[in-house]
Amino acid sequence: MDGLTHLHSGKVRDLYGLPGGDLLMVARDTISAYDYVLDSPIPDKGRILTQLSLWWFEQLADLLPNHVISTDLPPGAPAGWAGRAIVVERLDMVKVECVARGHLTGGGLKEYREHGSVSGVGLPAGLQDGSALPEPIFTPSTKADVGEHDEPMTYAEVEVQEGPEQAARLRDVTLAVYRRGAGLARDRGIIVADTKIELGRRAGGELVLADEVLTPDSSRFWPADQWEPGRVQTSYDKQFVRDWLTSPESGWDRASGEAPPPLPEEIVDRTRAKYVEAYERLTGRTFT
Numbered sequence: 413m414d415g416l417t418h419l420h421s422g423k424v425r426d427l428y429g430l431p432g433g434d435l436l437m438v439a440r441d442t443i444s445a446y447d448y449v450l451d452s453p454i455p456d457k458g459r460i461l462t463q464l465s466l467w468w469f470e471q472l473a474d475l476l477p478n479h480v481i482s483t484d485l486p487p488g489a490p491a492g493w494a495g496r497a498i499v500v501e502r503l504d505m506v507k508v509e510c511v512a513r514g515h516l517t518g519g520g521l522k523e524y525r526e527h528g529s530v531s532g533v534g535l536p537a538g539l540q541d542g543s544a545l546p547e548p549i550f551t552p553s554t555k556a557d558v559g560e561h562d563e564p565m566t567y568a569e570v571e572v573q574e575g576p577e578q579a580a581r582l583r584d585v586t587l588a589v590y591r592r593g594a595g596l597a598r599d600r601g602i603i604v605a606d607t608k609i610e611l612g613r614r615a616g617g618e619l620v621l622a623d624e625v626l627t628p629d630s631s632r633f634w635p636a637d638q639w640e641p642g643r644v645q646t647s648y649d650k651q652f653v654r655d656w657l658t659s660p661e662s663g664w665d666r667a668s669g670e671a672p673p674p675l676p677e678e679i680v681d682r683t684r685a686k687y688v689e690a691y692e693r694l695t696g697r698t699f700t
C-alpha cells in the first residue's frame with residue numbers, strides 16, 4: 413500500500429504513517445477475550461466502533477480538541493478500510509494510560525482487596541465486584557509493552573513524570589471525559605464502568621484527545637438493567653463469547669495456555685448484534 417507506512421499493530425487496531433506526517437488509525441474486526449485475539453472476526457466491528465468513537469469525539473468537543481482530521485480514505489488505503497479508518501493528527505503522546513473508574517472491578521478490584529486503594533486512591537471499606545464508587549476516580553497506569561499488562565501508577569508518580577500542573581490537567585480531563593460519557597451512556601441503559609483514554613500534545617503543549625474514545629474496547633460496558641454488585645458483571649459486548657468459550661461446548665480449557673477455538677457462527681452473529689445495539693442506543697443513529 414504505497415503512501416502508507418505501517419507503524420504499530422495493537423490487538424484490534426493498526427496505525428500507519430501518511431506522507432506529510434499525519435497518521436491513519438485502522439480498526440480491525442478482531443475481538444479479544446481472556447487476553448487472546450480470537451481467530452473469529454466479528455463482521456463490521458471495526459466500522460461500528462470507529463463510528464461510535466467519531467460520535468463521542470463530537471459529544472466531547474466542548475471539553476477538549478481531538479486528533480481527528482478526516483474520515484476520507486487517503487491514497488493507497490484499501491477500499492475495504494472505508495468506515496473503519498480515520499486520518500488523525502500526529503501528536504506527542506502522553507506516556508500515561510489515563511484511566512477513570514466509576515465502578516470497581518478487574519485489576520482495580522484486585523488492588524483494592526490487597527491495599528484498600530486503587531492507584532494509591534483510598535476507597536471506603538466494604539466495596540464489592542461491580543460496586544459504584546462514591547465518585548469517579550483517576551487511576552493512571554504505565555504504558556506496558558506489547559503482551560504485558562499496564563502497571564498502576566500513583567498520582568504522585570504521574571506528578572514526578574509529567575509535573576504537578578500537567579498531572580492535574582490529565583486527571584481533570586480524564587475525569588471530565590468519563591463523567592460526560594458515563595452520564596450520557598447511563599441515560600441510555602449502558603453503564604460505562606471504566607474507560608481508558610489516550611492523550612497527546614501539540615507542539616504548543618495543547619492537550620488533545622487521541623486514539624479511540626468510550627468504546628467497548630477502551631471501556632467496560634455493562635447493561636444497566638443487569639447490574640448487581642457482588643459478582644462478575646455481564647459484559648455488554650463480550651458475554652456471549654465468554655460464556656461459550658468457558659462452556660463445555662467449546663472444548664477449550666482456559667488454564668491450558670492454548671489459544672481458544674474459533675467461535676460458532678451464532679456467537680459471532682449475536683456479538684455483532686450487541687455492537688450494533690450499543691452503537692444505536694448511544695448515538696440514536698442507525699448503523700448501516
Ligand SMILES: C[C@H](c1ccccc1)n1cc(-c2ncnc(N)c2C#N)cn1
Pocket residue numbers: 420421422425426427435437438479500501502503504505610612622623624
Ligand atoms: C497505541 C495507539 C495505537 C492506536 C491505534 C493502533 C495502534 C496503536 N497509538 C496511538 C498513537 C498516536 N501517536 C501519535 N499521534 C496520534 N494521534 C496517535 C493516536 N491515536 C501511537 N500509538
